[in-house]
Amino acid sequence: MAVMTVELGERSYPIYVGAGLLQQPELLRRHIRASEVMLVTNEVVAPLYLERVVSALPEYDLSIATLPDGERQKNSEQLNKLYDEMLEKPCSRQTTVIALGGGVVGDIAGFAAASYQRGIDCIQIPTTLLAQVDSAVGGKTAINHPRGKNMIGAFHQPRCVIADTDTLATLNQRELSAGFAEVVKYAVIGDVEFFSWLEQHVDDIVSGVPDTMEEVILASCRHKARFVAGDERETRERALLNLGHTFGHAIESIAGYGQWLHGEAVAVGIVMAADMSRQLGWMSSEEVRRIGELLTRAHLPISLGGGFSTDTFLRQMMMDKKVMNGRIQLVLPETIGRARLVMDYPDQVLRDVLESYCSG
Numbered sequence: 438m439a440v441m442t443v444e445l446g447e448r449s450y451p452i453y454v455g456a457g458l459l460q461q462p463e464l465l466r467r468h469i470r471a472s473e474v475m476l477v478t479n480e481v482v483a484p485l486y487l488e489r490v491v492s493a494l495p496e497y498d499l500s501i502a503t504l505p506d507g508e509r510q511k512n513s514e515q516l517n518k519l520y521d522e523m524l525e526k527p528c529s530r531q532t533t534v535i536a537l538g539g540g541v542v543g544d545i546a547g548f549a550a551a552s553y554q555r556g557i558d559c560i561q562i563p564t565t566l567l568a569q570v571d572s573a574v575g576g577k578t579a580i581n582h583p584r585g586k587n588m589i590g591a592f593h594q595p596r597c598v599i600a601d602t603d604t605l606a607t608l609n610q611r612e613l614s615a616g617f618a619e620v621v622k623y624a625v626i627g628d629v630e631f632f633s634w635l636e637q638h639v640d641d642i643v644s645g646v647p648d649t650m651e652e653v654i655l656a657s658c659r660h661k662a663r664f665v666a667g668d669e670r671e672t673r674e675r676a677l678l679n680l681g682h683t684f685g686h687a688i689e690s691i692a693g694y695g696q697w698l699h700g701e702a703v704a705v706g707i708v709m710a711a712d713m714s715r716q717l718g719w720m721s722s723e724e725v726r727r728i729g730e731l732l733t734r735a736h737l738p739i740s741l742g743g744g745f746s747t748d749t750f751l752r753q754m755m756m757d758k759k760v761m762n763g764r765i766q767l768v769l770p771e772t773i774g775r776a777r778l779v780m781d782y783p784d785q786v787l788r789d790v791l792e793s794y795c796s797g
């Protein structure tokens with residue numbers, strides 16, 4: 438097992454990464470402050486891993502909330518049902534929420550913990566690659582609104598993150614690939630050597646080879662922890678982690694939540710950002726090709742494949758949380774391994790990129 442710390446002063450917390458962690462009850466128990474626990478999971482994950490977590494907590498006052506599966510359920514209705522269960526129990530300010538599942542469970546349970554009685558403890562036990570490399574770390578929690586993705590949320594750091602790599606064995610190929618898109622993001626914004634390493638190991642990662650999974654999760658969490666420690670509430674450089682996301686969130690919202698997996702939309706978003714960078718004269722065509730090839734080798738999409746119009750796309754991008762004074766701020770790579778937040782791009786370049794992708 439490897440352990441690293443997200444350094445945030447009194448809100449610092451450990452990330453545990455390794456095989457068999459759900460069979461180590463002490464890891465979990467040491468981060469629970471009182472006896473009340475609200476375990477939040479979903480209908481897919483519960484039959485697979487719930488028992489392992491429950492058996493780690495025999496003497497706790499444990500309640501279980503099982504959400505329906507899917508991105509479409511990351512909404513106010515499910516959040517309200519969760520509040521109802523917490524109030525009926527009733528959960529107190531000493532209750533610890535445990536999120537057992539992928540990014541959807543982590544985001545909704547995390548937001549419930551952030552907002553219930555103005556904030557209670559939360560522990561993240563991510564069970565997808567995407568959640569282990571990204572969403573469980575950093576304290577962003579949210580639900581979707583019909584008008585925009587992750588529009589209602591809060592920053593709320595967990596007490597710890599337990600990433601048991603054994604759970605990835607039951608994840609299907611498409612979900613593993615989706616998680617890989619967020620890994621590529623770290624490499625493109627900040628680590629060219631990591632990008633080369635990914636080019637060498639992509640086949641092992643998307644087929645879930647255990648040793649490689651541990652390595653890639655650790656490297657990704659290190660990157661994420663560094664950005665979060667430097668800028669917890671995303672006022673500066675943490676925004677770079679949104680590479681591909683302004684495009685990606687528009688794709689997810691326009692297509693209807695759940696049609697595209699989050700990671701798939703991010704993959705196309707990364708390629709669109711790289712292409713825009715090339716049009717601005719920053720990235721070389723060779724670099725854009727390398728990014729596209731890496732994503733394609735991971736079975737990820739790199740084009741929209743129809744169903745989008747430039748105007749709708751632009752309108753949806755205006756809903757992005759990084760819009761400032763009516764302008765869409767974009768994260769654009771300058772080269773593989775370096776990116777920046779850009780506002781002063783010519784509007785026509787963005788329009789041209791959208792037009793070329795929306796027309797297929």
Ligand SMILES: NC(=O)c1ccc[n+]([C@@H]2O[C@H](COP(=O)([O-])OP(=O)(O)OC[C@H]3O[C@@H](n4cnc5c(N)ncnc54)[C@H](O)[C@@H]3O)[C@@H](O)[C@H]2O)c1
Pocket residue numbers: 479481482485506507508511538539540541542544564565566567568571572573574575576577578579587604605606607608609612615616699700
């Ligand atoms: N908070 C953040 O910082 C952050 C960062 C990135 C993404 N996100 C959010 O994360 C969500 C995407 O997360 P995701 O890709 O994990 O999706 P997800 O939570 O929907 O999980 C994907 C699918 O895998 C299933 N599943 C989970 N664990 C499994 C396992 N071990 N074996 C078999 N099936 C399993 C789920 O039930 C679901 O059907 C999006 O809502 C996105 O907005 C949040």
